[in-house]
Amino acid sequence: MRILFDQNFWVKRFAGFGGGCWVVLWVVLVMEGGMMVVVAQEKNPLREWTSSQGKTVQASLVSFEGSEVKLRLKNGRLLVVQPDQLSAGDRGYLDKMKKVGRDFEAKEMPEETRIELPVVVEGRDFEFKTPHFIFVSESKVGKSFISEAAKVFEGTYQAIVQLPLGLNPRPPGGDVKFRARFMYASSFQQEIANYITVEPGMKVAGVYLPKRKKIWVPYDSIGAVEKGGQMTLRRTSDTSTLIHEITHQMMHDWLVLTPLWFTEGMAEYMASVPYQNGRFEFKNSTRGLKERLKGKYAGMTLRMISPDDLSDPDDEGAWKGTMEDYLSAMLWVHYFVRMDRGGQGEAVAAYLKLMGRAKTDTNLYIDEYNAAVKEFEVKREKFNREVDAYNAAGKTLLEERKAYNERIKKYNQQVADGVAEGERIEVGEKPTMMQAPKKLVVPEILKTNTDGGPIDVFAIANARAKPALMSERDAKKMREDVGAAYAEIGLKVFFAEPR
Numbered sequence: 001m002r003i004l005f006d007q008n009f010w011v012k013r014f015a016g017f018g019g020g021c022w023v024v025l026w027v028v029l030v031m032e033g034g035m036m037v038v039v040a041q042e043k044n045p046l047r048e049w050t051s052s053q054g055k056t057v058q059a060s061l062v063s064f065e066g067s068e069v070k071l072r073l074k075n076g077r078l079l080v081v082q083p084d085q086l087s088a089g090d091r092g093y094l095d096k097m098k099k100v101g102r103d104f105e106a107k108e109m110p111e112e113t114r115i116e117l118p119v120v121v122e123g124r125d126f127e128f129k130t131p132h133f134i135f136v137s138e139s140k141v142g143k144s145f146i147s148e149a150a151k152v153f154e155g156t157y158q159a160i161v162q163l164p165l166g167l168n169p170r171p172p173g174g175d176v177k178f179r180a181r182f183m184y185a186s187s188f189q190q191e192i193a194n195y196i197t198v199e200p201g202m203k204v205a206g207v208y209l210p211k212r213k214k215i216w217v218p219y220d221s222i223g224a225v226e227k228g229g230q231m232t233l234r235r236t237s238d239t240s241t242l243i244h245e246i247t248h249q250m251m252h253d254w255l256v257l258t259p260l261w262f263t264e265g266m267a268e269y270m271a272s273v274p275y276q277n278g279r280f281e282f283k284n285s286t287r288g289l290k291e292r293l294k295g296k297y298a299g300m301t302l303r304m305i306s307p308d309d310l311s312d313p314d315d316e317g318a319w320k321g322t323m324e325d326y327l328s329a330m331l332w333v334h335y336f337v338r339m340d341r342g343g344q345g346e347a348v349a350a351y352l353k354l355m356g357r358a359k360t361d362t363n364l365y366i367d368e369y370n371a372a373v374k375e376f377e378v379k380r381e382k383f384n385r386e387v388d389a390y391n392a393a394g395k396t397l398l399e400e401r402k403a404y405n406e407r408i409k410k411y412n413q414q415v416a417d418g419v420a421e422g423e424r425i426e427v428g429e430k431p432t433m434m435q436a437p438k439k440l441v442v443p444e445i446l447k448t449n450t451d452g453g454p455i456d457v458f459a460i461a462n463a464r465a466k467p468a469l470m471s472e473r474d475a476k477k478m479r480e481d482v483g484a485a486y487a488e489i490g491l492k493v494f495f496a497e498p499r
Contacts, residue, residue, distance in 0.1 A: 044060045044061040044062075044097065044102055045060060046058055046059065046060045046074065047059070047060065047093075049071060049086065049087075049090050050086070050087040050089065050090060051081075051085055051086060051087065052084065052085055052086060052087060057071075057073065057079070058073070058074050059071035059072055059073045059074070059079060060072050061093075061094070061097055061102070061103070062078065062105055063103060063104050063105040064083075064094050064097065064098060064103040064104075065103070065104065067082050067083065068080060068082065069081050069082065069083055069086070069094065070105070099354075099467060100350070100354075100467040100468055100471065100472065101349075101350025101351065101353055101354045101465075101467070101468035102350065104349075104350070104353060106164065106344060106346045106349065107164035107344075107349075108164065108344055109163070109164060109282055109337075109338075109343070109344050109345050110162050110163070110282055111281075111282060111283040112279055112280060112281045112282055112283060113155070113158055113159040113162045113279065113280045113282070114155070114158075114278055114279040114280075115151070115154050115155050115158050115278040115279075117151070117277070117278060118147065119131070119147060119150040119151055119154050119278070121143055121146050121147055121150060123135075123146075124143070125137075125140050125141070126138075126140060126141075128143070128146045128150075129177065130146075130150045130153070130154055131154065132153070132154060132157050132171075132177055132178055133150065133153050133154070133157075133177055133178045133179070133180060134177045134178070134179050134180070135149065135150070135153075135179075135180050135181075135182070136179070136180070136181045136182070137181070137182045137231070138181070138182060138183045138184055138187055139182070139184065139219070139226065139230065139231050140229065140230040140231070141182070141230055141231045141232075142230055142231075142232065144232060144233070145224070145230075145231055145232055145233045148233040149180075149182075149222070149233055149242070151277060151278040152239045152242050152243060152246065152275075152278075153178075153180065153242075153246055154278065155275065155278035155279065155280065156242075156243050156246040156247060156250065156270065156280075157169060157178070157246070157250060158278075159270070159273075159280040159282075160247065160250045160270070163282075163345060164344065164345050164346075164349055165337075165345050165348045165349050165352060166349050166352045166353055166356070167250060167251060167254065167352065168253075169249075169250035169251070169252075169253075170252075170253070171213075172210070172213045172252040172253070173213055175213065178215075178249055178250075179213060179214045179215070180214060180215040180216075180217065180249075181214050181215065181216050181217070182217055182218075182219055182224070182231070183216055183217070183218055183219070184218065184219060185218040185219065185220050185221075188204075188216060188217075188218040189204075189218075191216070192204060192207055192216065195207070195209055195211075205217075205218070205221035205241040206218065206221055206222075206241050206242065206244070206245040207245065208245050208246075208248035208249045208252075210252060210255055213252070215245045215246065215248075215249050217241075217242060217245065219231055221241050221242075222238075222239065222241065222242055223238060239275060240271040240272075240275075240292075240296075241271070243267075243270050243271045243275060244267040244268060244270065244271040245267070246270075247266055247267040247270040247271070248263065248267055251263065251266060251267075254352070254355075256457075256458065257355050257359060257457070257458060257461045257462075258355070259310070259311065259462060260319040260325075260329070261305060261310070261319070261325070261328065261329040261332060262329070262332075262333065262351075263329075264319075264325070264326055264329040264330075265328075265329030265330050265331075265332050265333030265334075266333050268292075268326055268329060268330035268333070269285075269330055269333040269334050269337060271292070272285070272288045272289050272291070272292040272330065272334070273285050273288045274287065274288045274291075285334070285337075285338050286338065286489055289330075289334050290489075290491075292330070293491075296323075297323065297327050300323065300324070300327055301494060302327070302331060302486070302491060302492065302493040302494065303324060303327070303328060303493070303494045303495070303496055304328045304331050304332055304482070304493055304494070304495050304496065305328050305332070305495075305496050305499075306475065306495055306496055306497060306498040306499070307470070307475040307478040307479060307482075307495075308475045308498040308499075309498060309499050310332070310466060310469055310470075311462035311463060311465070311466040318499055328496075331486075331493060333348070335482050335485060335486070336348050336351070336469060339482075339485040339486075340471070340481075340485070341471065347468060347469055347471065350468035351465050351466075351468040351469055352465075353468075354464050354465040354467070354468050355461045355462070355464065355465040357464070358457075358460055358461040358463075358464035358465065359457060359461050362455065362457050362460050362461070363457075365445075365455075366455060368445060369445055369446070369448075369449065372443045372445045372446055373446065375443075376442070376443060376446060379440065380440060383437055383440045386437035387437055389434075390434060390436060390437055393433065393434050394433065397431055397433050400431040401431050404427070404428065404430060404431050407425055407426075407427045407428065408427060410425055411424055411425055411427050475498070479495050482495075
């Protein structure tokens with residue numbers, strides 16, 4: 001008796017990974033040689049370090065970059081070692097310091113920054129150039145106007161370059177210079193209506209539009225007056241609005257990563273620093289803060305957002321653009337730049353460094369992910385073609401097996417009927433199925449984003465960077481530290497409830 005074949009052999013097609021979708025960066029754009037100076041007192045505490053051979057030394061961490069660890073000994077000498085020369089506990093400490101942004105060599109805050117005067121100005125009437133800017137004016141202006149304005153622009157640029165925060169300003173979009181446009185108030189209001197919503201009675205004194213890569217400033221907001229058919233800028237004009245917007249322009253590369261409290265806080269911080277004639281007096285930033293509070297924010301309660309909300313992923317929805325929002329932002333940035341960790345801006349430098357690393361790591365991940373998707377799609381399509389061929393062969397095999405089994409039945413019946421062997425039907429070779437396709441293995445990296453959806457770089461970067469600000473403090477301890485720091489300069493601050 002011959003045995004009938006089992007006919008259950010189908011292979012399912014592989015539907016693809018994440019619909020074959022490529023991962024894309026998703027961000028919400030919420031708004032348009034010198035020597036390294038090492039801080040005399042190390043930012044990290046003195047601790048005992050142990051070598052892999054068991055020897056110990058008292059030192060503080062200066063920096064940990066690549067395969068080089070710099071330690072400052074008690075006697076001030078610098079010791080350079082490799083991570084693998086240290087104990088497992090010390091390597092764990094280094095990893096911890098890297099996660100909170102305490103692994104790089106800090107620089108000192110400048111007491112003041114200044115530019116070389118006079119600023120070199122080229123052009124006439126409606127378009128001018130300075131070392132780092134191109135200015136376009138709706139009205140005819142003279143060089144005196146541009147000379148005064150250029151001091152503010154070039155001075156702000158130079159100040160931000162010299163701040164030890166790692167902002168590294170550069171013209172956006174590959175431009176050689178930054179761009180600015182001066183406009184009549186009527187033109188300004190009409191054009192900005194295409195980009196932002198202006199509430200009734202609200203006066204916008206200037207705006208930086210990232211998509212246009214330009215600062216738009218109405219003449220009246222900087223104290224410009226028209227005389228004899230052209231605009232002139234009074235030397236006594238309030239330049240804080242201009243400095244605020246220039247700071248946004250200098251931070252162009254950070255706008256898609258930093259939350260609005262930080263973006264606006266940095267702009268307000270720079271606007272509060274005493275400025276005169278191209279010179280920023282950072283040594284007098286506390287005095288500048290108090291003057292800003294007595295002027296722009298006169299009579300307002302010094303209320304700050306909760307420390308819990310410093311990396312809120314719903315930053316865009318929480319920011320309303322009120323005076324209270326700007327005040328809170330300025331107070332937080334002033335604290336992190338001038339009060340926290342010794343007042344050398346280290347907290348902000350660490351924050352931006354961690355944020356930059358997160359962006360780089362995420363971009364690398366996206367590149368690797370997309371490369372894996374591309375390679376996997378080729379394999380998936382090949383696999384599915386093999387499956388189609390296998391299943392097509394299976395259909396043919398069904399017919400062959402059906403015919404084969406019919407011959408077996410007839411053959412067996414002939415045996416039962418006593419038909420002589422030479423007169424029985426020829427059964428033939430039993431049909432065999434082709435080898436099934438090898439199982440398709442999904443790369444591990446594709447399993448980390450199974451829906452193939454967008455990656456929120458903003459949320460990732462802010463979550464990675466927040467430890468630099470918190471510096472191993474919980475929200476309660478942070479409120480205590482901030483309150484105490486402001487109390488020392490005679491200011492009482494309050495905190496909003498967490499959102």
